[in-house]
Amino acid sequence: MRIKADVVKCQGYGNCVGVDAKHFDLDDDGLVVVLDEVVDPSEMETVDAAIRSCPVSAIWRAGADA
């Protein structure tokens, strides 16, 4: 699966980075950056926790097994 992000929705809370700093970071404007869009199945649980942590639903799963 892949991770998608909407920087228009993102409010820069940084929750996702706190949960999963391997896949998420904030840019100089304080908005989410997906560091590694392709997620290994073994990392899905952590990515899902990061997705759930976002209060504005600015990150989500996409792809065949999403």
Ligand code: SF4
């Ligand atoms: S938790 Fe959501 S709003 Fe906060 S930085 Fe991540 S994507 Fe943006």
